[in-house]
Amino acid sequence: MGRAPCCDKIGLKKGPWTPEEDEILVNYINNNSGHGSWRSLPKLAGLLRCGKSCRLRWTNYLRPDIKRGPFTLHEEKLVIQLHGILGNRWAAISSQLSGRTDNEIKNLWNTHLKKRLIRMGFDPQTHLPMVYSCYQVGKSHASSVSTHHMAQWESARLEAEARQSKDSSFFNNDPNVSDYFLRIWNSQVGESFRCVRKPDDITSPISHGSSSNISDSMSATTIELANNVKEDLKWSNSDSESANDLENSSDTALQFLLDFPINNDMSFLQESSFTCPP
DNA sequence: AAGGCTAGCAACCGCCTCGTC
DNA sequence: AGACGAGGCGGTTGCTAGCCT
Numbered sequence: 001m002g003r004a005p006c007c008d009k010i011g012l013k014k015g016p017w018t019p020e021e022d023e024i025l026v027n028y029i030n031n032n033s034g035h036g037s038w039r040s041l042p043k044l045a046g047l048l049r050c051g052k053s054c055r056l057r058w059t060n061y062l063r064p065d066i067k068r069g070p071f072t073l074h075e076e077k078l079v080i081q082l083h084g085i086l087g088n089r090w091a092a093i094s095s096q097l098s099g100r101t102d103n104e105i106k107n108l109w110n111t112h113l114k115k116r117l118i119r120m121g122f123d124p125q126t127h128l129p130m131v132y133s134c135y136q137v138g139k140s141h142a143s144s145v146s147t148h149h150m151a152q153w154e155s156a157r158l159e160a161e162a163r164q165s166k167d168s169s170f171f172n173n174d175p176n177v178s179d180y181f182l183r184i185w186n187s188q189v190g191e192s193f194r195c196v197r198k199p200d201d202i203t204s205p206i207s208h209g210s211s212s213n214i215s216d217s218m219s220a221t222t223i224e225l226a227n228n229v230k231e232d233l234k235w236s237n238s239d240s241e242s243a244n245d246l247e248n249s250s251d252t253a254l255q256f257l258l259d260f261p262i263n264n265d266m267s268f269l270q271e272s273s274f275t276c277p278p
Numbered sequence: 279a280a281g282g283c284t285a286g287c288a289a290c291c292g293c294c295t296c297g298t299c
Numbered sequence: 300a301g302a303c304g305a306g307g308c309g310g311t312t313g314c315t316a317g318c319c320t
Contacts, residue, residue: 016288016314039305055306056289091308103288106309111286 013048017057021047025054026062060103067099071108079105080113084127 013021028045029035035058036044038051047054060066071079075097082093090102090109097105114124121130 014290037305052291052306053289059307060288088309102308107287110310 012050060101065099
């Protein structure tokens with residue numbers, strides 16, 4: 001038994017939207033102070049489209065607050081940094097780039113940024129040098145990609161907390177807070193991670209048992225993993241014949257992931273300056 | 279000029295989560 | 300508690316424009 005279709009597809013139009021269809025959709029939403037139920041919208045608006053298609057067209061193209069045009073260097077940098085923390089969670093990433101849709105960012109990543117990282121010798125999933133990334137697969141306690149991102153996220157948070165504690169401004173919501181990471185942590189992106197922790201127990205290990213994919217991917221050792229990412233790297237590098245080189249490149253990757261507010265130099269991502277590691 | 283190839287992007291598909299009953 | 304529907308999300312597909320031979 002197959003899954004029931006989201007809508008009756010008989011007689012519905014597919015493919016690119018025409019300007020007339022766009023106009024009908026925009027007018028309907030404007031005249032009704034919102035889209036209401038997406039499922040019933042096509043019939044009410046007089047469109048031969050399914051509700052999903054209407055929603056997608058609106059959110060990805062017709063919404064008035066959408067920013068068109070090429071991505072700026074700053075936006076590309078932000079996408080890479082956030083991807084390093086969040087992985088392929090495009091919606092969460094797009095929430096940090098005003099006017100950019102998840103679809104747009106996903107396309108940017110798949111067509112540009114992923115290839116650049118690969119050419120630079122970085123694994124686009126883990127953001128670590130390819131050599132280290134391959135090594136991780138073979139390790140007995142190798143974590144899943146999502147767990148790895150969680151570990152990086154947690155590690156970055158802990159480091160940010162440490163930085164903030166020096167200024168005695170722990171976890172404040174001041175928009176002028178100096179630490180860039182904590183601003184993200186206090187934003188919608190951080191919210192998706194905080195939700196898997198007990199809200200009244202900031203310092204406790206990450207809670208278990210939630211039904212979400214995120215929490216499913218988090219083993220009991222996740223927090224330890226997060227606290228020991230650097231030590232883990234050094235441990236793995238100690239087995240390598242080119243330990244020094246590997247350690248340096250791994251530290252560079254970590255620096256890129258964890259200290260991105262400090263190092264604003266994106267020149268290494270420019271097409272002309274690629275140098276693949278041997 | 280024409281055909282093939284590739285990159286970029288819009289749109290679709292199916293799964294997942296959440297809210298409601 | 301579980302079934303169901305709606306919306307959201309990420310992966311994938313397919314069309315098109317531009318480039319190359």
